[in-house]
Amino acid sequence: MTQRRMVRNFTDEPLVPNQARNLINLARSSPRAGNTEGIRYSLLEGENVETYWNITLNENARESFPWPGLLNAPTLIIVWVNPKSYLQRYSEDDKKETGLGEDEKNWSTPYWWVDGGMAAMSILIAAESDNLGSLFFGIFNHENSLKREYSIPTEYKAIGTIALGHPAKHQRASKSTSRERATLEELIF
Numbered sequence: 001m002t003q004r005r006m007v008r009n010f011t012d013e014p015l016v017p018n019q020a021r022n023l024i025n026l027a028r029s030s031p032r033a034g035n036t037e038g039i040r041y042s043l044l045e046g047e048n049v050e051t052y053w054n055i056t057l058n059e060n061a062r063e064s065f066p067w068p069g070l071l072n073a074p075t076l077i078i079v080w081v082n083p084k085s086y087l088q089r090y091s092e093d094d095k096k097e098t099g100l101g102e103d104e105k106n107w108s109t110p111y112w113w114v115d116g117g118m119a120a121m122s123i124l125i126a127a128e129s130d131n132l133g134s135l136f137f138g139i140f141n142h143e144n145s146l147k148r149e150y151s152i153p154t155e156y157k158a159i160g161t162i163a164l165g166h167p168a169k170h171q172r173a174s175k176s177t178s179r180e181r182a183t184l185e186e187l188i189f
């Protein structure tokens with residue numbers, strides 16, 4: 001776990017066949033609220049990776065993009081969540097009394113985001129055990145275009161994208177990455 005660092009520069013070496021599918025298969029065992037089946041994945045390789053970058057990083061932005069080696073990543077996984085699945089699940093007999101099935105607004109902690117994060121982290125850890133590098137990164141305002149491109153049902157919302165591949169030798173730290181982590185004493189109330 002302490003070994004894991006986000007990787008933003010990849011070689012173009014592909015993953016072995018089915019390697020990314022196996023990572024998603026491991027993420028099937030992630031914890032999820034009420035054991036709800038509300039998470040889906042887009043597994044992008046080859047041309048689909050090219051399309052992803054064409055949609056999310058136009059030519060102008062690409063010229064000044066600080067991590068061009070991120071675009072070498074042979075595989076991308078988008079993690080999606082469906083809040084409606086959670087409302088349905090929490091309307092079932094064993095959960096009905098929580099009132100959470102009635103409206104998304106009733107959720108002080110919307111578990112679809114929590115579960116999506118758990119699933120994404122499972123993939124990052126599994127990738128690390130496979131000696132792969134990975135980056136979890138945001139989709140920002142490209143969500144709807146990606147949904148159209150990859151035919152994702154409208155009710156799904158994006159958690160983010162995971163780039164997977166083999167780390168290149170030199171990694172350029174992001175501004176965020178170079179911030180110090182707090183000590184254990186500072187973190188425990």
Ligand SMILES: Cc1cc2nc3c(=O)[nH]c(=O)nc-3n(C[C@H](O)[C@H](O)[C@H](O)COP(=O)(O)O)c2cc1C
Nearest residue numbers: 004005006007008136137138139160174176177178
């Ligand atoms: C929810 C979330 C969103 C993130 N978004 C981005 C992003 O858009 N671009 C990026 O380069 N890194 C992104 N990161 C990676 C963080 O910058 C990184 O995890 C943090 O700086 C700590 O570095 P480390 O994971 O290498 O230890 C994101 C991480 C999380 C958990």
